[in-house]
Amino acid sequence: MTDPRITKLAENLINNALALKAGENILIETTDTPDEVSTELIKAVEKVGGNAFVRNSKSRVRRQMLLSASEAQMKVEAELALAEMKKMQAYIAIRGADNFMENCDVSDEKMLMYRKMTKETLDYRVNKTRWCVLRWPNASMAQGAKMSTEAFEDFYFQACLADYPRMGRAAQNLVNLMNKTDKVRLVANGTDITFSIKDIPAIPCCGNMNIPDGEVYTAPVRGSINGVIHYNTPTLYEGKQFSNIRLEFKDGKIVDATCETGDNAQLNAILNTDEGARYVGEFAIGFNPFVNAPMCDILFDEKIAGSIHFTPGMCYEEAPNGNNSAIHWDLVLIMRPEYGGGEIWFDDKLIRKDGLFVVDELKCLNPDQLGK
Structure with missing residues (x-):
């Protein structure tokens, strides 16, 4: 059974934070999050008559891509990402992190290359779409906050569902x-x-x-x-x-x-x-x-x-x-x-x-x- 707080959060994000309208496209990107997060967002998009496009990823997989990718590969990826973003009126990213230090051994040179390659897409997303970014509560985040997992989840939803x-x-x-x-x-x-x-x-x-x-x-x-x-x-x-x-x-x-x-x-x-x-x-x-x-x-x-x-x-x-x-x-x-x-x-x-x-x-x- 889906936690009702997830449903409420998804509906608030789509209806209030992003004010999605019928016929609009939204890109939903998730990292290390439960499937229920994506499914509840898709349901909320459907209710308003929007079109949801979903990209689910794992931080460990993303790290390996950063380690392995050549400059030419990063350029192609950046071009594809920008073309996709230009089709969107709204964007939402929900980022869990099973390990916040996942990219700590990716070289400074690779990270600098990645930042420069993705800048145009980031600029377009920030300045040309309605966007919303948030984290997802998990044991790793609870540990960082020095809280139990249950207590952190309660704190998370209280903060995210403020008036x-x-x-x-x-x-x-x-x-x-x-x-x-x-x-x-x-x-x-x-x-x-x-x-x-x-x-x-x-x-x-x-x-x-x-x-x-x-x-x-x-x-x-x-x-x-x-x-x-x-x-x-x-x-x-x-x-x-x-x-x-x-x-x-x-x-x-x-x-x-x-x-x-x-x-x-x-x-x-x-x-x-x-x-x-x-x-x-x-x-x-x-x-x-x-x-x-x-x-x-x-x-x-x-x-x-x-x-x-x-x-x-x-x-x-x-x-x-x-x-x-x-x-x-x-x-x-x-x-x-x-x-x-x-x-x-x-x-x-x-x-x-x-x-x-x-x-x-x-x-x-x-x-x-x-x-x-």
Whole structure:
């Protein structure tokens, strides 16, 4: 018997997050997920009169393809993927991971080649389709979150099935404030950084892109960033783990990058993917009230209540700052007291302290309000 929460999630994704319409094509890509996930999504697509195209894969198989593929093979695969994507109006990816470190022994050279080959398809998917990406709960993720499998599944569905319409209404005040803001300053342990967001739109993400959702994002003016940021949340990038990443900026560019755990050479190899990889394409404020602790999974960690993420790499077309890159790496800084605290300042006015909004019109985004 299918877990009814899977059915509810599938229907929410198709009807609300993607708002699929009759006659539209949707590509559903799953990795390491139960068959019920795909079948319930197909049923939900059928109910609205859409056309589902499904690609199921396994991370172990994908790793072997990366290890074995030649440059010419990757090029053909990228061409086929782009042609398929151009037939789609919507896209959804549900990614389990039986082993988060599956790609850790794929060479930096192969991963760089893969990123560059797939960039055009990624750009088209992000900017030309309605899309949604989410993880799937399993024992590996539960272990990363330091929870039992059952407890993690309960947490997962609570976070993914949050009251997103209510969240979206609450987020509008933050959108309005960010759209009027020029100078931003972030202050925390090891962090003191300033930049401008003037005239770059603020975009709310409240149940219509990544799930779980709960952020407002924009982008810094490309050359405006100066100072140091010290991320206190561990991160995985293509099977390689890093923690306590420290980035130093001068006139928008990362001029020094180190990490406490992980390989500094690998960190800098990622940031040397192309010119845009050493500039920032996104600044976002997270506020999902049900996501409170890091689990080394970006889709969850970037939504942590009381967090920000500051992202080396590609900007989004909806909040453009002109930065172009094959990478987009959401690195997270949690500013709640148990993680060292922190402050966000907009035009020399304190708007959030130690993870809680202190401006009256933004207090509706604090966990005691959103989590009711």
